[in-house]
Amino acid sequence: MEEKFKWTGTLSAPNEYPMQAYYGELIADDYQFPFSDIWGIVGGGWGEPGKHGGGTDTPVKVPHTLEFTWYSLVENKFYAGHWELDTKKITQLFNEGFSQTYFDSVKKGTYETFVIGLGPKGKLVLWLYGDGHQVEVGSFQGKEINITKDEAYDKFKYVFEPQYREDIISDPGIVKPIVTEKIKEDGYPDPQLYEIFREKLNWSPKVILPAGSTLEKRNFYLANGERESTLQDNSAVTLPYKKRAVPYLFYFQWKNKEGKKQSSQVVFTGNPNYIKDASKVYNGTFLPLDFEKTDMYKIFGGLNKDLPTDIIIDISSGTKAEVSMEQNGKKYPIKQMDQYVIQNK
Template structure:
């Protein structure tokens, strides 16, 4: 008997590259999860889960196939693909889940959402998301195709109207003004960045807390769209070193020596306004608009040996004066560009 689970789907796209679903399906033997124009514009940030569009209350098999056709507004191009999924890996992830959820250290959690990342130049990434955890389960390349207004299904014909694309890309309700300003000043990001963000090395976070404090929770986001969240019962326990992409956000929560809860969030950006203004989109958790220009990204990609274990040290023992550095093979690389706060 094949195993069954409860799952749904959603879309993701870079802030600077709004995308629109034309047609798509996650296909299992006993269920198909559909996508179409009714999903609207996806632009909430690379790897950021978007809105949810229903699903089934029944347990169903994992999908074995993904079909997708989408419209890239900036490029004014359509892309499409048909891909077989790694059902063995997906089933294993559903079964393993995680030993604790983000809110309850005694409750086992699992994945429940397939996040389809639509990128420029036909890039598509598939992630599994659940309760603060997100992991890549597919990386695909779509082919550019032609669709005309005459060929499009009736409910999609409006996309071909003369001013539709211009109106969408200039709408501040869709493209945040700070994003528009950045594009006007610097142009669009290199589409190949979304592949570069997938590069990994063996690293682990090491947190130095104020004296007498006890770590309770940690959460970190990587540029490739993956996320890890853990509750921490043992303050001395360390996360294992494993292959991870470069991180752009750390969040920690702890109890100080007096038993009061405190927390710290650090986002690696050279422009804190990106975090402040675009928090209206997704609570400030998405990939910063300038991340590829930060010292965190540059150190990770240009100065480190990808074959050697690495520590990313976050020293918040002095409260708001967070000190971050990367340590590899006895050498320290300070990270200066960040937006940080302690509550």
């Protein structure tokens, strides 16, 4: 008997490249999850899980096929594709799940949402998301296609009206002013970035806490849309080396020697007001708009991809983190970041 799970779907797109679903389906033997224009304009940040669209009350099989057609407003182009999915990998991820907190207790959680990332130049990525964890399960290339107003189904014809595209791109409620300003200054991001962000390095995070402290939780967000959230056991402060993409955000929570909780967030950006400005774009976890210009991104890209590498976050002072990368005995300080520490929670 094939295994079944409860799951739903959602959409994602870069802040700078708003997208619109034309037609799509995640197809399982016993269920199809649909996408269409009713999802509206998609943005919010690459890899950011958007609103959920329904789902199943009863478990169903994992999807084996993804079909999708979407409209890239900035490019004024349609892309489409039909792809077979790795059902073995998806099933394994559903079964393995992960540890999660629930009112200070630890329980097993699992993935529940397929996140479809719609990118420029026909880039499409599929992730599985669940409670702070997100892992890539497929990367695909769509083909540019032509759809005219006469050919489009009735509920999509409004997209071809004069000024529709320009009105959407210039709408501050859709493309936030901080994003529009960045585009005016630097232009649109190179579409190839969303593939480059998938490059991985064999690294592990190493946390140095204040004396007598115990690490409780660690989250990190990666530029390829993946996320890891781990709880501590046996007061270990390192994770096994693993091929991971370049990180843009770390969050740590620990108990100090007095037993009080503290937390620290570090974001790799040249914007010293990133955390303060984050609410203007999303909720504080979006990929920094200048990330490809940061020393974290540049140093990461220049290292040997196979050698074990430590990303060291030293918050032993309890007030400010110092970050560096270390590979093959050589240390690389990371200077461009914004951060905060919350004490005595």
